Amino acid sequence: MTIGKRLFLSFLAVIALNLLSYKFIFENIIVEQIKTDRHEQFKQEMDAAAKVRLNQLLRSYHFKDPVESREISEQLPDDMMYVITIEDGRGNTMYTKESEAYRLKKDSSKKVVSEYHFEHDSTSLGTTIIRFYTDDSDILATKGVTMVVIYIYGSVIIVGLLLIFMLVRWILRPVNELSVLTQDIKAGKREVSFSYKANDEFAALLHSFADMVEQLRISEDRQQELIAAIAHDFRTPLTTIKGYASYIASGRITDIERIRRQMGKIEQKVGDLDELLDELQDYSRLSNELPLTTNRFRLHHFMRQISEEYKTKVRDAGLHFHSKIRVSPELHIEADEFKLRRVLQNLLNNAIYYNKPDGSILLTCDQRDGQVVISVIDKGEGIAEDELPKIFTKFYRAEKSRNRNNGGTGLGLTICQSIIERHQGQITVTSELGRGSCFTVSIPIHQ
Known part of the structure; x- marks a missing residue:
């Protein structure tokens, strides 16, 4: 009725x-x-x-x-x-x-x-x-x-x-x-306008509806960007894999060492594709919360592995890398080691990409007030103040990423935030345009 x-x-x-x-x-x-x-x-x-x-x-x-x-x-x-x-x-x-x-x-x-x-x-x-x-x-x-x-x-x-x-x-x-x-x-x-101008509950409802439609439009635009980014991210390593595989299959290379090097590059690109698929799979689970597989491990050893892994990557990118791991070698924490590693890898990869030539990256780990506090600090380009509230939004990519068409799903920080929140922790960021950014992860030692 x-x-x-x-x-x-x-x-x-x-x-x-x-x-x-x-x-x-x-x-x-x-x-x-x-x-x-x-x-x-x-x-x-x-x-x-x-x-x-x-x-x-x-x-x-x-x-x-x-x-x-x-x-x-x-x-x-x-x-x-x-x-x-x-x-x-x-x-x-x-x-x-x-x-x-x-x-x-x-x-x-x-x-x-x-x-x-x-x-x-x-x-x-x-x-x-x-x-x-x-x-x-x-x-x-x-x-x-x-x-x-x-x-x-x-x-x-x-x-x-x-x-x-x-x-x-x-x-x-x-x-x-x-x-x-x-x-x-x-x-x-997706363009909404209405003639009802009264200042009452109905006007508030219409404004809320307009905001919802605007968010829907932004989400759809970002999903379109996601589709384009996924296509780009798949095409780039697949093109490389296809090129090396064709070259090896042609028989023009007989040197075993050269074949081994090219196969290594193919393996690296396959790894990139695997990481992309993992990211998309995690995104599909965001609505139902990412499952955690926690285990007990030594934090100092875990951070030392991350530091050694990225020392070479950062230097190969022409940047300076420093780490300060200030926790006891005997400190153990309960967490999902694999997903925590992915969080730090995502933050460090962003720090490499958004850095300046001859810039630097600092990785720190401290124990403070019953929590593990890990920071990734770069002296790169920084993030504009108006973009800071958006960086943990699904499909969001910074202006530099869009302009350079580097791909990227725009899901990395969203997934990082979800992983840390599932550990009852939080991830925060401070940044100044032109001077760099600092991403800080805090998780309880005892959960």
């Missing part, structure tokens, strides 16, 4: 509730109470008539003297409108008595509200008639109150109808606009 239909049914329910309230509260209670207040004399009339009915004078006198009428009238309140008439057995009027209230409103329109006939011992002796009146002001007052109540309820219903109509328009306008935008997004459009 649509919101409009629900609101319409709610409005009908409100109207029904109002009508029932009028029927059983206003009409039956308030209006009746007003009528009772305005016509209290009705009860007084009945009481007065009962007194007359019980009066023994009506049975003992023959109504030849007006004294009887005086005695009857003295029993009736003078603020009531009444007329006492005494008729003989033939219907001739013998005596008439009007109350003071009746005489004051003699010229106004009146209505008999009750009439009492008291027969004497025999119909031939005559009849006493008492008539009680009410004027138009009482009647109009009662009708006026009823009309006021009807007017108030009618006004409430009309105003309520207008308010609900405005509410429906207010609700459905942004909803309809959001529906149109959703269809546009479904059709492939």
Whole structure:
């Protein structure tokens, strides 16, 4: 059921509730109470008539003297409108008595509200008639109150109808606009704009929707870059492998040493492809958290292996490498040794690539406050301040990487962050454009 239909049914329910309230509260209670207040004399009339009915004078006198009428009238309140008439057995009027209230409103329109006939011992002796009146002001007052109540309820219903109509328009306008935008997004459009400018919850919802679409657009753009980068990263080593394999297969090389060197290069490129596949496989597991295979190992020995491995690589790149491993040789930690190695390899590879000619890289390892703190510090180009919050985002590659078309999936730092967080640790970065960067990994010693 649509919101409009629900609101319409709610409005009908409100109207029904109002009508029932009028029927059983206003009409039956308030209006009746007003009528009772305005016509209290009705009860007084009945009481007065009962007194007359019980009066023994009506049975003992023959109504030849007006004294009887005086005695009857003295029993009736003078603020009531009444007329006492005494008729003989033939219907001739013998005596008439009007109350003071009746005489004051003699010229106004009146209505008999009750009439009492008291027969004497025999119909031939005559009849006493008492008539009680009410004027138009009482009647109009009662009708006026009823009309006021009807007017108030009618006004409430009309105003309520207008308010609900405005509410429906207010609700459905942004909803309809959001529906149109959703269809546009479904059709492939990624540029979102909306005309709803109010400062309310719906505007906040539309802005959030626009932000979501913008993030979707950025993610799609980065995935396109990822596809291009993967194609490039696969093509480059495959081209090298194909070239060396073709050269060896041609038979033009007979020197075993040269063949061995070229096979070594083929093996190196296959290793590059293997690393790329590992990275893509880890990315596919990011949504379900990367599994860890922890083991206990000596941290000093582990860091010494990393240092020896990259000492040659850094120097071959024309850079200077230094390491400071300041932990006890007997310190053991529980971690996934293979994945921790991948994190450090990724950070060191980035430090090599984003460095300056004749630059330097420093690898440090310390024990601090129950944690292992490992830092990779380079004196390279650094990272712009506005790019720092984005570097751990999926598919993000720095400006230099995009400009040089070096490939790279843009998943390295994202995977590094996921691995370290799975170790209950954290990875942070500080950088200054033109002066270098410092990536720091901290993980607890005891987990």
